[in-house]
Amino acid sequence: MANSRSGDSMLERFVRILSAFDATRSSMSVSTLSRRAEVPLATTYRLVDEMARHELLSREPSGEVRLGLRLWELANRSSPAVDLRQAAMPFMEDIQSVVRQHTQLAVLKDDEVLIIERLSSRGSVVNQAKIAGRMPVHRTAMGMALLAYAPNHVQESYLARHPEAVAVVDAVSFDFRRHLAGIRKRGYASFDGRVDTDTTGLAVPVLGKHGQAIAAIGVVLPLGLENLPAIVPVLMAGARGIARAVGELPD
Amino acid sequence: MANSRSGDSMLERFVRILSAFDATRSSMSVSTLSRRAEVPLATTYRLVDEMARHELLSREPSGEVRLGLRLWELANRSSPAVDLRQAAMPFMEDIQSVVRQHTQLAVLKDDEVLIIERLSSRGSVVNQAKIAGRMPVHRTAMGMALLAYAPNHVQESYLARHPEAVAVVDAVSFDFRRHLAGIRKRGYASFDGRVDTDTTGLAVPVLGKHGQAIAAIGVVLPLGLENLPAIVPVLMAGARGIARAVGELPD
Numbered sequence: 001m002a003n004s005r006s007g008d009s010m011l012e013r014f015v016r017i018l019s020a021f022d023a024t025r026s027s028m029s030v031s032t033l034s035r036r037a038e039v040p041l042a043t044t045y046r047l048v049d050e051m052a053r054h055e056l057l058s059r060e061p062s063g064e065v066r067l068g069l070r071l072w073e074l075a076n077r078s079s080p081a082v083d084l085r086q087a088a089m090p091f092m093e094d095i096q097s098v099v100r101q102h103t104q105l106a107v108l109k110d111d112e113v114l115i116i117e118r119l120s121s122r123g124s125v126v127n128q129a130k131i132a133g134r135m136p137v138h139r140t141a142m143g144m145a146l147l148a149y150a151p152n153h154v155q156e157s158y159l160a161r162h163p164e165a166v167a168v169v170d171a172v173s174f175d176f177r178r179h180l181a182g183i184r185k186r187g188y189a190s191f192d193g194r195v196d197t198d199t200t201g202l203a204v205p206v207l208g209k210h211g212q213a214i215a216a217i218g219v220v221l222p223l224g225l226e227n228l229p230a231i232v233p234v235l236m237a238g239a240r241g242i243a244r245a246v247g248e249l250p251d
Numbered sequence: 252m253a254n255s256r257s258g259d260s261m262l263e264r265f266v267r268i269l270s271a272f273d274a275t276r277s278s279m280s281v282s283t284l285s286r287r288a289e290v291p292l293a294t295t296y297r298l299v300d301e302m303a304r305h306e307l308l309s310r311e312p313s314g315e316v317r318l319g320l321r322l323w324e325l326a327n328r329s330s331p332a333v334d335l336r337q338a339a340m341p342f343m344e345d346i347q348s349v350v351r352q353h354t355q356l357a358v359l360k361d362d363e364v365l366i367i368e369r370l371s372s373r374g375s376v377v378n379q380a381k382i383a384g385r386m387p388v389h390r391t392a393m394g395m396a397l398l399a400y401a402p403n404h405v406q407e408s409y410l411a412r413h414p415e416a417v418a419v420v421d422a423v424s425f426d427f428r429r430h431l432a433g434i435r436k437r438g439y440a441s442f443d444g445r446v447d448t449d450t451t452g453l454a455v456p457v458l459g460k461h462g463q464a465i466a467a468i469g470v471v472l473p474l475g476l477e478n479l480p481a482i483v484p485v486l487m488a489g490a491r492g493i494a495r496a497v498g499e500l501p502d
Contacts, residue, residue, distance in 0.1 A: 011261070011305060011307075018325040018326075019325060021325075021328070023329055025329070026329040050262050051262065054266045056262075056266070066329070066330075069330070069358075071330070072327065072330040072332040072333070072383070073332075073365060074266070074326070075323050076326065076332075077273050077382070079317075079323045080317065080323075081320055082383070083277070089371070093344065093347070093372075096344070097348065109324075130328065132323070132327035132328035133328055
């Protein structure tokens with residue numbers, strides 16, 4: 001790989017440029033892009049030109065640049081996330097038709113919850129989750145469902161890297177490992193108002209062949225909903241359907 | 252950009268490697284990848300190593316490579332396709348809850364129909380459309396809805412590049428321009444069994460401020476369904492909702 005004088009490879013700078021865009025910042029000037037990506041301005045101009053030629057970036061009439069449709073196409077026509085999402089969609093739609101709020105699919109990635117899919121009804125409660133966005137593990141029901149069904153070494157290394165996690169659920173005294181065991185015993189995780197104060201999250205793991213979570217499905221509901229306990233079996237049945245659809249359960 | 256001896260830039264080869272993956276070929280050996288991408292084997296090994304380091308590709312236990320989750324994340328957390336899709340989803344779900352077959356969202360891209368979203372019920376009819384996949388314009392209802400509401404110069408240049416289009420709807424004699432005018436008059440496009448012989452496609456444009464199609468929504472249904480005419484107004488209402496949600500119609 002051709003390296004710049006600073007030692008960064010072209011691909012490294014390319015990834016930094018893509019990483020500069022997110023849901024809150026979907027278009028920007030080349031100079032802003034250069035600053036956010038920490039790539040020298042002249043290099044950024046040159047890379048933007050070439051990326052635009054391949055439609056990985058596109059230029060708006062204002063001169064700002066954003067991600068190109070071709071990048072979306074290349075990344076989505078074959079991807080493990082898309083396969084999981086496609087298998088999960090019919091089950092998520094069934095759940096969504098019952099809860100009429102938000103139904104979400106996520107995986108554990110780099111100590112965070114990566115949102116793969118989100119279905120939302122018009123008029124549903126506030127919800128921070130964005131597709132391809134990330135959420136904190138120990139402040140979300142989906143994160144806790146994923147972690148509770150992660151291999152022991154994953155849980156332990158998560159706790160080692162996140163000492164703040166043990167204090168989050170109960171400020172007085174809280175046994176995080178016992179809390180994870182409780183989730184495994186009940187089969188679902190729930191959280192009231194950790195991310196948004198007016199909502200409750202409920203999540204169950206999608207279990208793989210060896211009992212580990214390959215994903216989680218969750219719903220975000222208004223706090224204090226009375227039929228909450230009735231929703232858990234709906235999620236569990238959906239999770240089994242997804243596991244079967246991705247070949248982790250026998251037909 | 253650093254160029255190889257053959258004159259290809261690194262980014263060019265990077266794009267060719269990503270393009271080698273599609274829905275029918277989501278993982279492959281490095282040597283297959285080298286052949287499909289037309290990138291020399293040694294270069295492919297080097298690029299795969301670096302792309303894997305950035306999680307743009309991932310290695311399977313078998314040694315095969317596939318697209319990485321990080322690529323999906325970068326491409327999806329900010330993209331015009333994702334914005335359109337998010338705005339359209341509640342309306343697509345409403346349509347899907349009525350038709351219970353397939354509901355799709357697409358845009359016109361490089362003389363083809365690029366599928367942005369597809370909702371499908373379990374047990375619904377066969378359907379070739381794949382998310383981020385492409386379909387031919389003049390053999391699909393969505394393609395015809397998009398083309399009928401494209402600017403005149405786009406229609407004319409499409410016809411100039413696709414002389415086969417004029418013969419496709421009726422082998423005897425067919426006025427393609429009159430057919431497009433008919434779609435505009437009716438407000439929707441329909442096609443029986445052009446892609447799959449047992450299905451009917453119905454599609455309407457999502458119209459932008461200036462009357463041009465910014466997208467199309469369509470449904471794929473079993474051929475001969477009796478309530479077909481009743482579905483058209485459902486699609487039209489949904490298309491208006493989507494146009495409003497993306498700011499192309501006043502609230």
